[in-house]
Amino acid sequence: MDFDLKSLHPLEIRLLRHVAKNEKITAEQIIEDLSYKLGQCNQAFSWLAAKEYIVEVSRKLRTLYEITETGKDYVSKGTPELRIINLLKEKGSMRMPDISRDLGLENKDVGSAFGQLSKEGVLKMDSEKNVEVTDKDLPGRITLLVSLLTKGLESGLLDESQFTKDELIVIKANSKKRGAAGSPFKIIEREDLVYELTENGEKVKKLLLDQGVTGEEIGGLTPEMLSTGSWKGKEFREYNINTPPSRVLLGRRNPYSQYLQWVKDKLSSLGFEEFDGPLVETEFWNGDALFMPQFHSARDIHDVYYLKNAASAKEIEQPWLDQVAETHETGWETGSRGWGYKFDHDFTRRQVLRSQGTVLSAKQLHKAKIPGKYFGVARCFRYDQVDATHGADFYQTEGIVLGEDVNLRTLLGLLKMFAEEIAGAEEVRYVPGYFPFTEPSIEVHIKHPVLGWFELGGSGIFRPEVTKAMGIDVPVLAWGLGIDRMALMHLGLNDLRELFSPNIENVRLRRSK
Amino acid sequence: MPKIEVNRDIFYSFIGNTYTDDALEALLPCAKAELDAVDNDEGTLKIELNDTNRPDLWSTLGLARQLRVYEGGQRGEYNFFSNSKKSLDTGNRIVKVDPEIKATRPFMAAFAVTGKAVDDSTLKDLIQTQEKLCWNYGRKRKSIAMGVYRSDLFNYPVMYKAADPDTTRFIPLGMDKELNLREIIKEHPKGQEFGHIVENDKKFPFITDADGKVLSFSPVINSSEIGAVEVGDENLFIELTGTDLPSLILTASIVACDLADNGFTILPVKVEYPYETEFGNTITTPFYFQKGMSVSIEYARKLLGVDLSADEMKTALLRMGIKTEIKGEEITIEVPEYRNDFLHPVDIIEDIMMGRGMDSFEPVMPSDSTVGRISPEEEFARKTKDILIGLGFQEMIYNYLGSGKDYIEKMGITGDNHIQIVNPMTENYEFVRASIIPSMLNSEAISANAVYPHHIFEIGKIAFLDSKDNSGTVTKNALGFMSADRNEGFNQVSSSVSAIFYYLNKEYELVELDDPRFIRGRSAKIVYNGKVVGVFGEVSPQVLENWGIQMPATCCEIDLDFLIKD
Structure with missing residues (x-):
């Protein structure tokens, strides 16, 4: 069996080192030998008994006497009998009521003192009821009481076993168990436990001695020790370093937000500038500017959220409105034949909760630098039943690259860079895709070291109907990355709702892989 | 999809x-x-x-x-198409359109099919094609609906009319009694599903033969006799009605080409309109209306990033089933009869890309050097987050949609400035949050078992109505933080506010706040540069009770956009 010396308190160590095999260990003895306070002694006993290093072998009843406030009074002023004798010695004879008055005692107390003392021949009374002192010596019981009171004041508790026969008679006459306020002593009965070292206790004691652990080691370094230098030459008590530490509640980032921050930093490091926008958008920016026809099935009432108040924007910025409307109708100057329908100017002002991050790209176009690279991490809203793979609102990561010389091959290069830098992909595969606002459109599938093959994102070259209507004549690469799956993997989760968990304990305990 | x-x-x-x-x-x-x-x-x-x-x-x-x-195989040649210059002979196969139908569902395309008996798989595929085309492309039959009939059972000309819904009666497919059109909308399953397309019109689209025998009540249901096509039928009549002529004609062409590929003979039908359409007042369908499109070879090269020769482009397009003609610096395509997706020359370029195959395009990094950076808002948010974390707060991320109960009722506010969704999925996601505070109190309400103290924060967006803005709404970046503990109170949150402003290097003043969300006399407005930019204080016990929270809590919310600007 291994004994953990580091879990021993100095009180336990000193006690163990002190006691011998088969010795009867009592509180009394330990208090005397090691100068423990009774409380410390009892603590050491209970800890050591719990560890089974000592074991209780018997119990002993003890009667103790404790001096009361009355007793303390007797010590400072004298006992009532002594005070009566001293008064009479000083003033000669006196009548009893005068004694009571002078000493501030009750008549009956003076009366009973006189009765006892006159019986013992110390006092006598004349025919005029005057009391006076005789030449007789003081009775032994009075001197004994005085000496007991003095001892009691010094040591607090007097043990019955230490009294002489006479002392015992005197103290019993002056004590009460209950209602002792008027008596000089109070009787206290106490059960003393007797312990012995167990076999393990002996082994631990031996270890303590062998290793020189004394219990006198320094428990904690204090500023005073440092200022006085009292630590010098002392040992420090060794701690059990495997004791479970207590929990710290700390201030902390949310791991999902940290992941999004990492993506933002990654994209910035790849030369992209961040953009952002409002949660409420018009149909114009949410769809029309992206050349999605107003009758497109993804623009039905069951795909986007409409607003009750603020249902429509007051106006749409020009010249973009006219250029986009014309592009939808006839293709305007974009080289397109357009969708060939009548553009609805009321519908275009209608407001929705942003349903796709591409809105931000559309809005950036007319103010973009050329060459330029932009990205946004946008909160979007879709009319979807909320479940493990659909949130009421969620993040999309989107962006654009504008440049005279960008083309399909640079688009593939960009996707490859994302796949490697952001997803850590081992292999990349490109397949033709379909998005209403890009042509050509490319989906990028990647082989992720943990997740296997999956679609990382969609991309393409913005249709000229989108860019030219915004006054941009160079090709614009547009891309979006589905980073949710990677975020879930990163956090060891499999439910999108968990990313936005309001549960404080869940979030506190969450960490990234 | x-x-x-x-x-x-x-x-x-x-x-x-x-x-x-x-x-x-x-x-x-x-x-x-x-x-x-x-x-x-x-x-x-x-x-x-x-x-x-x-x-x-x-x-x-x-x-x-x-x-x-x-894969290198042959494309069928479809010789049954008429066009604006040449109409094929249709014999007696004629559809006559009623002038009154113009207001409801003005267009029809039709053709007949013969040459072999319909087998089980053809019938299944025909039904599937009809469903996909009319549902996804025809907007759930709203713009395109299609019917298939046994042409042996009726006589041309077919009449496409506007019929009175109360007096016109026939036995619809799937039933055994005669109903009028209005009853069909109410009682027939297809009527319940598609009746809404026409129910507000005075007269309903109705198709009969020369003798008044019923073909169908379009776009709802066929008749039980002529409209009940079965395996073994050899002669079919297919019609499509709708509201958008080009997409209607294209759909007819798609079905016709499919049946031709399957070995059937397609017989054209002449549709006679009493009014003008964009393709004239008689249209013989299947009808080829698509216009050729050209793309500059140079433009294709530039967009693809590869110096393909004109012949390589031609070969790639042929692989996509597209015939081309090269004239100088341009390639002109002949749009296949079954396609109409060439809006812009870039659409040709994508087909060149697909015809070449993705493997033939080597990825190359964009060479333009640009400076990347996060937004000023993000930068400021990060700075602020650092301070909150130093103060011992756990960052949270919340959804932005919630219920009126959480955002308004439990907060004891009127909610006048809240953005409400007209068409919420459920009432749990009916409002956009106008404040982070309810999000945090929701956290507290469900986290009574988490070891105290609780210190949480979020930097995120809030949005609310604001008539001054063009959109009538405004979106803000905001900081919210909340503490809950036995001894949590005004002094603690005030100290946090003080530390945040100190380290953001901003001066602020406090003004007493009268807000039902907070205890009066233990809450404050934060004034910065003369503007109220935030509030904080001890959360009202009534609000805590509304949330079922049994721990004192303090909250603060600060509009970061005001702080970023100045």
Whole structure:
């Protein structure tokens, strides 16, 4: 069996080192030998008994006497009998009521003192009821009481076993168990436990001695020790370093937000500038500017959220409105034949909760630098039943690259860079895709070291109907990355709702892989 | 995105080749299609079609055509098309359109089919094609509806009329008694599903033969006799009605080409309108209306990033089933009869890309050097987060949609400035949050078991109504933080506010706040540069009770946009 010396308190160590095999260990003895306070002694006993290093072998009843406030009074002023004798010695004879008055005692107390003392021949009374002192010596019981009171004041508790026969008679006459306020002593009965070292206790004691652990080691370094230098030459008590530490509640980032921050930093490091926008958008920016026809099935009432108040924007910025409307109708100057329908100017002002991050790209176009690279991490809203793979609102990561010389091959290069830098992909595969606002459109599938093959994102070259209507004549690469799956993997989760968990304990305990 | 189910053997026989599932998967991208599921017991494949502008791919035959041609096989020649210059002879196959139908559902396209008996798989595929085209492309029959009939059972000319819904009666398919059109809308399952398309019109679209025998109540339901096509029928009549003529004619062309590929003979039908249409007042369908389109070879090279020769482009397009003509610096394509997705020359370029195959394009890094940076808002948010974390707060991220109960009722506010959704999925997601505070109190309400103290924060967006803005709303970046503990109170939150402003290097003043969310006299407005930029204080016990929270809490919310600006 291994004994953990580091879990021993100095009180336990000193006690163990002190006691011998088969010795009867009592509180009394330990208090005397090691100068423990009774409380410390009892603590050491209970800890050591719990560890089974000592074991209780018997119990002993003890009667103790404790001096009361009355007793303390007797010590400072004298006992009532002594005070009566001293008064009479000083003033000669006196009548009893005068004694009571002078000493501030009750008549009956003076009366009973006189009765006892006159019986013992110390006092006598004349025919005029005057009391006076005789030449007789003081009775032994009075001197004994005085000496007991003095001892009691010094040591607090007097043990019955230490009294002489006479002392015992005197103290019993002056004590009460209950209602002792008027008596000089109070009787206290106490059960003393007797312990012995167990076999393990002996082994631990031996270890303590062998290793020189004394219990006198320094428990904690204090500023005073440092200022006085009292630590010098002392040992420090060794701690059990495997004791479970207590929990710290700390201030902390949310791991999902940290992941999004990492993506933002990654994209910035790849030369992209961040953009952002409002949660409420018009149909114009949410769809029309992206050349999605107003009758497109993804623009039905069951795909986007409409607003009750603020249902429509007051106006749409020009010249973009006219250029986009014309592009939808006839293709305007974009080289397109357009969708060939009548553009609805009321519908275009209608407001929705942003349903796709591409809105931000559309809005950036007319103010973009050329060459330029932009990205946004946008909160979007879709009319979807909320479940493990659909949130009421969620993040999309989107962006654009504008440049005279960008083309399909640079688009593939960009996707490859994302796949490697952001997803850590081992292999990349490109397949033709379909998005209403890009042509050509490319989906990028990647082989992720943990997740296997999956679609990382969609991309393409913005249709000229989108860019030219915004006054941009160079090709614009547009891309979006589905980073949710990677975020879930990163956090060891499999439910999108968990990313936005309001549960404080869940979030506190969450960490990234 | 539409998904179709195909019989594997029949599908492969139309392609003229067989494939392993993996090989098929590798081939499908040339049609922007994906293999969704394989049922080996039934011998069927489920395939998802991603291009919503290519309805010609949403059938066994149409998809097979694309793959066959891509693999080097032949495309059918379709000689049954009329065009604006030449109308084929239709004999007595004529449809006469009633002038009154113009207001409701003005257009029809039709053709007849003959030459062999309809077998089970053809019938199944025809029904699937009709469903996909009318649902996904025809906007749930609103703009396109299609009917198939036994042409042996009626006499031309077919009459496309506007009929009185209360006096016009017939036995609809699937029932055994005569109903009037209005009763059909109420009682027939198809009437309940599609009746809403016409129910507000005075007269309903109705198709009969020369003698008044009923073909159908379009776009709802066929008649039980002429409209009940069965396996073994040899002569069919197919009509489509709708509101958008080009997409209607295109859909008719797609179905006709599919049936022609399947070995049927297509017989054109002449539709006579009493009014003008964009293709004249008589249109013989199937009708080829698509216009050729050209792309500059230089533009294609520039966009693809590869110096392809004109011939290489021609070959690539041919692989996509597109015939071309090269004239100088331009390639002009002849749009296939079954397609109408060339809006802009870039659409030709994508077909060149697909015809070449993705592997032929080597990725190259964009060479333009640009400076990347996060937004000023993000930068400021990060700075602020650092301080909150130093103060011992845990960062949270919340959803932005919630219920009126949480955002308004429990907070004891009127909620006048809240953005409400007209068409919420459920009342749990009916409002956009106008404050982070309810999000945090919701956290507290469900986290009584988490060890105290609780210190949480979020930097996120809030949005609310603001008539001054063009949109009538405004979106803000805000900081919210909340503490809950036995001894939590005004002094603690005030100290936090003080620390935040100190380290953001901003001065502020406090003004007493009268706000039902907080205890009066223990809450404050934060004033910065003369503007109220935030509030904080001890949360009102009434609000805590509304949330079922049994721990004192303090909250603060600060509009960061005001702080970023100055």
